[in-house]
Amino acid sequence: xxxxxxxxxxxxLGSPVATAVLLAGGxxxxxxxxAPAMAAxxxxxxxQDDFNxxxxxxxxxGAPNATVSEKAKAGYVAVTYGSAxxxxxxxxxxxxxxxxxxxxxxxxxxxxxxxxxxxxxxGDGYGDLVIAGGxxxxxxxxxxxSGLTGGTxxxxxxxxxxxxxxxxxxxxxxxxxxxxxxxxxxxxxxxxTLWKGPISRSGTPASVLNILDKSEWWGYxxxxxxxxxxxxxxxxxxSITGPVRNGHVGxxxxxxxxxxxxxxxxxxxxxxxxxxxxxxxxxxxxxxPGDTTGSVPGTGVGDVNxxxFDDVVVGGDSWSGKxxxxxxxxSGLTxxxTKSFDQSLxxxxxxxxxxxxxGAAVSVDDVNxxxxxxIALGIxxxxxSGLTxxxxxxxxxxxxxxxTGTGSQVFHQNTDGVPGVAETGDKFGATTALLDVNxxxxxxxxxxxxxxxxxxxxxxxxxxTSSGLTTxxxxxxxxxxxxxxxxxxxxxxxxx
Numbered sequence: 001x002x003x004x005x006x007x008x009x010x011x012x013l014g015s016p017v018a019t020a021v022l023l024a025g026g027x028x029x030x031x032x033x034x035a036p037a038m039a040a041x042x043x044x045x046x047x048q049d050d051f052n053x054x055x056x057x058x059x060x061x062g063a064p065n066a067t068v069s070e071k072a073k074a075g076y077v078a079v080t081y082g083s084a085x086x087x088x089x090x091x092x093x094x095x096x097x098x099x100x101x102x103x104x105x106x107x108x109x110x111x112x113x114x115x116x117x118x119x120x121x122x123g124d125g126y127g128d129l130v131i132a133g134g135x136x137x138x139x140x141x142x143x144x145x146s147g148l149t150g151g152t153x154x155x156x157x158x159x160x161x162x163x164x165x166x167x168x169x170x171x172x173x174x175x176x177x178x179x180x181x182x183x184x185x186x187x188x189x190x191x192x193t194l195w196k197g198p199i200s201r202s203g204t205p206a207s208v209l210n211i212l213d214k215s216e217w218w219g220y221x222x223x224x225x226x227x228x229x230x231x232x233x234x235x236x237x238x239s240i241t242g243p244v245r246n247g248h249v250g251x252x253x254x255x256x257x258x259x260x261x262x263x264x265x266x267x268x269x270x271x272x273x274x275x276x277x278x279x280x281x282x283x284x285x286x287x288x289p290g291d292t293t294g295s296v297p298g299t300g301v302g303d304v305n306x307x308x309f310d311d312v313v314v315g316g317d318s319w320s321g322k323x324x325x326x327x328x329x330x331s332g333l334t335x336x337x338t339k340s341f342d343q344s345l346x347x348x349x350x351x352x353x354x355x356x357x358x359g360a361a362v363s364v365d366d367v368n369x370x371x372x373x374x375i376a377l378g379i380x381x382x383x384x385s386g387l388t389x390x391x392x393x394x395x396x397x398x399x400x401x402x403x404t405g406t407g408s409q410v411f412h413q414n415t416d417g418v419p420g421v422a423e424t425g426d427k428f429g430a431t432t433a434l435l436d437v438n439x440x441x442x443x444x445x446x447x448x449x450x451x452x453x454x455x456x457x458x459x460x461x462x463x464x465t466s467s468g469l470t471t472x473x474x475x476x477x478x479x480x481x482x483x484x485x486x487x488x489x490x491x492x493x494x495x496x
Contacts, residue, residue: 045082045436048118048127048163048172051143056082057435058147059446060118060129061459062494064111066485069098075112077131078482078491079148082437086444086473087461089481093148095131095141102139103153110134115246115494119163119172121199130154130161134179142201152203157193164249164258166278171197175211175260175276175283180243182265189240194282209282211239239282242266246494250301250310252328253277261288261312263296271296273314275333289324289338292317295360298432302364302373303328304398311402313375315359316342323359323377325403339402347405348396357381357429361393365434365443367464372398374468376445378429384422385414391428393447395469409468411447417471419460427451428460433495437461445469448492453478457491 049057061078068074076096080087095113097106106112115132122128126143133139137155141148154161157176166173174195192212195205247262257278266272273290276283289312290297297315304311309328316322322340326333341348342358361378368374375398380391392412396403412429413422422428430450434443442464452458458478462469479486 045439046127047120047125049435050082051079051127051129052081052147053126053143053145054081054083056084056439057437058082058127059087059433059435059437059461060116060494060496061448061492062113062116063457063479063484063489063491064114064493065455066096066479066489066491067487068096068112068485069106071106071108071110073109073111074098074106075110075114076484076489077113077116077129078479078484079129080482081147082435082439084438086438086463087446087475089477092482094482094484095148097133097136099151101149102141102151104133104136104139107136110136113494115160116496117161117163117174117247118496119174121163121172121174121197122201123171123198128163130163130174132158132161132179134158138176140199140201140203150201152201154203156191159190160244160247160262162247162249162260162262164260164278165197166194166258166260166283167196167280168255168257168278169196171206172199173197174199174205175247177211177241177244182243190243192239192241192244211241211276212283212285245271245296246299248299248301250303250312250328251278252301252310252312253330253332254309254328255330259283259310261299261301263290263299266291273299275312277332286332288312288314288333289326290314290317292319297357298359298362298378300362300364300375302366302375302398304364304373304375305400305402306372306398311364311373313359313362313364315362315377316357321354321356321358323362323375325375327402341396341403341405345396345403345405345408348408349394349410353383355381355389356383361430361432361447363432363434363445366398367395367434367443367445368397368466368468369442370397372400374398374434374443375403376432376434376447378432378447379410380427380429380449382412382429384412387422387424390414390422390424390426391430391449393429393432393445395445397468407468411462411469411471413449415471417474418462419474419476420458425451431492431495434464436464438463440464442466446495448495450490450492453486455488455490456480456486457489457493459492459495 064075159179242264273288275288363376
């Protein structure tokens with residue numbers, strides 16, 4: 001497969017050894033390393049995930065509620081670089097609006113780093129990072145042999161950026177959305193634009209397209225008509241969409257053009273899951289599984305059944321509590337090809353309880369290297385051992401027939417080998433990410449508890465193997481271990 005979205009990669013075995021333990025009652029990470037039993041082959045990961053080109057995926061952690069330069073909820077991101085031994089608390093970069101070279105300044109309630117995306121925007125072979133910065137817009141940091149450098153401002157578009165090859169020309173494009181307040185009976189209009197790649201380091205795209213055809217703009221506020229006639233948009237290339245929250249990229253219909261699945265505000269306190277199909281002149285829209293009230297469940301994209309079409313996985317919402325898997329096809333998504341499950345699935349662990357939050361976080365990628373994407377599900381409301389909302393996460397393997405439950409794994413902080421001790425209200429499993437941080441061909445999982453240590457937050461990293469996830473060499477760390485602002489930071493609010 002040669003899609004520019006989340007690909008299934010061929011597993012290659014390495015043998016680095018590393019151990020790290022989270023000390024009970026604190027967040028001090030430490031590691032013991034030993035020589036590998038044999039030389040590991042040169043690792044390889046997607047360019048988009050590798051900022052310094054060393055063959056190991058790099059992890060980005062959002063801490064949007066952190067106080068920076070005495071500004072409450074100004075926010076930052078922490079980048080931890082991968083290596084043969086996985087992640088390290090010493091090999092990192094902290095980025096905020098107060099960081100030298102980053103445009104703008106830390107501002108209260110900006111929540112810098114609430115969302116971000118990765119992609120090789122300038123085509124130089126290094127992944128780049130686009131960090132959303134609210135109404136002030138976004139910032140691009142550029143990959144290099146020494147890691148992320150510089151900072152280029154993107155004014156006006158500060159919500160849920162998404163990188164991918166949306167027109168199928170082999171170059172990475174950037175979909176940009178403006179930050180809007182959410183509330184009220186009707187969704188407000190939100191400007192959006194599509195930058196065609198390559199994108200220069202001065203922030204100049206090859207060209208600019210509308211995100212949507214004009215026929216798709218209607219229903220997002222009273223200014224749509226003037227925008228559709230060319231008089232109401234901010235500039236050429238602007239479309240009108242609803243306010244968006246996060247997004248995930250993959251090729252759902254196998255046409256060689258990446259697509260975006262994203263939550264968009266639909267009014268009256270509700271959100272809907274929208275699918276944007278990539279095309280030569282912009283996107284066309286279709287609904288994806290998921291309508292909800294209250295909190296928005298997780299969404300992930302990957303090829304669960306290995307048929308060459310990416311599938312959409314949506315966590316349980318307030319209506320059903322079931323995880324839905326909509327399998328991709330040449331004709332896209334259909335209700336007939338959408339299946340669902342909960343914790344009663346044969347082979348799954350645990351009993352379904354109200355408030356578990358099954359799939360509050362979703363990540364989809366190949367952990368065991370068998371060519372099928374596996375489904376990682378955060379379950380932050382899980383109760384066990386007399387603890388309320390202690391939280392857990394699960395890995396449900398993919399197969400030629402999609403998910404089956406066979407071989408599923410569930411972990412929490414009281415699982416042998418997982419650092420730390422489970423506590424009431426930890427909400428372990430609030431967010432997840434699957435990345436090959438040690439370059440052995442197996443996706444490793446990072447999982448967060450944003451409520452750890454009084455909303456300071458922390459993250460855990462578990463290794464992927466040919467038989468699934470293992471707690472051997474597990475690592476856990478919080479913002480203090482990175483010498484980053486910690487108090488109420490919500491460290492781990494977003495992971496990629």
